[in-house]
Amino acid sequence: MATFVVGGIEKIEYAPASAVGTVSSWKEIPNIAPDSVTFTRNQGAKSSIVPEDKDVAFINFFTPAEGDTLVLAVLEQNPELEQALFNVEYAAATTTTRFKAKEKIANLAFRITCRPMKDGRKAQITMFNTDTQTGYANNLTKTDAQRLALTATLGTYRKTGDTEDFVYEKTFLTSAGAVIDSTAA
Amino acid sequence: MKWVKFKSPLFVEATGVDHKAGDIVEVSDEFAKRHGDKGTQIVEETKAPKATN
Numbered sequence: 430m431a432t433f434v435v436g437g438i439e440k441i442e443y444a445p446a447s448a449v450g451t452v453s454s455w456k457e458i459p460n461i462a463p464d465s466v467t468f469t470r471n472q473g474a475k476s477s478i479v480p481e482d483k484d485v486a487f488i489n490f491f492t493p494a495e496g497d498t499l500v501l502a503v504l505e506q507n508p509e510l511e512q513a514l515f516n517v518e519y520a521a522a523t524t525t526t527r528f529k530a531k532e533k534i535a536n537l538a539f540r541i542t543c544r545p546m547k548d549g550r551k552a553q554i555t556m557f558n559t560d561t562q563t564g565y566a567n568n569l570t571k572t573d574a575q576r577l578a579l580t581a582t583l584g585t586y587r588k589t590g591d592t593e594d595f596v597y598e599k600t601f602l603t604s605a606g607a608v609i610d611s612t613a614a
Numbered sequence: 615m616k617w618v619k620f621k622s623p624l625f626v627e628a629t630g631v632d633h634k635a636g637d638i639v640e641v642s643d644e645f646a647k648r649h650g651d652k653g654t655q656i657v658e659e660t661k662a663p664k665a666t667n
Contacts, residue, residue: 431627607623607632608656612648614628 431611433601435552437544438466441501443513446536446558450588450595455540458503458510462566462576465502466541468554471495497583497596499539499556502566502576513537514563514577535561539581545604556597557586616646618657624649638663 442455471494477486503510508519508526516533519526538557545551559581566578585594601609620637633639638660649656 603623603625603632605623607625608654610624610626610628610649612628 431609432547432550433552434546434550435543435554435599436546439542439544439551441466441542442540443510444538444540446538446584448558448584448586450557450586450591450598452538452540452555452557455538456509458501459507460504462502462504465500465576467498467500468541469498469500471497495582499541499559499581499583500579502578504574504576506575506577510577514561514579532562535563537561537581542602549604550601550609551604553600553602554597555600556581556583558584560584615640616643617641617660617662618646618649619660620657622656624656 438461441458441461443458444452444455473491473494476490476492478488478490479485480487508521508524511517511526512519514533514535514537515526516529516531517526518529537559538555539559540556541554543552543554561579561581563580564578566576567573569575583596585596587594603609617638617640620633620635620639622635624633625631626633640662641657646657646659647653650659
């Protein structure tokens with residue numbers, strides 16, 4: 430019996446966002462901070478009307494949720510990644526990054542490849558269209574590294590032929606990365 | 615039945631077969647359609663390999 434367990438981080442990649450769900454080349458984000466990756470699927474707030482003469486809700490209202498979020502931190506501040514995340518000018522000749530006053534909301538796609546957790550299967554979660562804000566986390570101290578702290582809010586995408594919007598997709602692969610055909614015999 | 619060449623690896627749960635990229639095998643019409651041009655695009659139709667003695 431196949432199992433579908435999700436956990437761990439094998440790698441996280443990024444690319445320019447795609448509202449049509451097609452990304453041609455991914456770049457890996459190296460050195461993800463330990464225990465920093467959180468993918469939150471938000472739920473809408475509920476309000477209820479409980480009739481005066483009853484103690485159970487007569488009707489429930491659900492407001493649409495905030496967008497789902499991916500939060501992660503990176504131990505390394507390499508200029509290539511910073512150029513994708515911040516509004517900067519980078520001079521490779523002096524390895525200097527100048528940060529512009531105007532804040533950047535980075536429109537990025539992310540692909541998380543989890544670790545194989547059970548039966549040699551791993552999950553791959555792809556978010557094609559996010560608005561990503563980045564700050565710093567951690568003090569400048571002798572015993573830790575300042576981190577890039579990313580918060581990506583997921584938007585929707587619609588692939589060719591789709592008639593509905595989607596937010597993210599999750600694929601299970603073999604530990605070697607092969608696609609699995611789960612069609613019943 | 616159709617002969618197909620695998621463009622990328624595919625593990626088939628029902629048979630337990632782990633196909634590698636470049637494998638050329640004979641599959642059912644349904645399988646060829648599911649993973650062909652209008653499906654997952656993991657395989658492409660090809661000719662049957664020549665028999666060798």
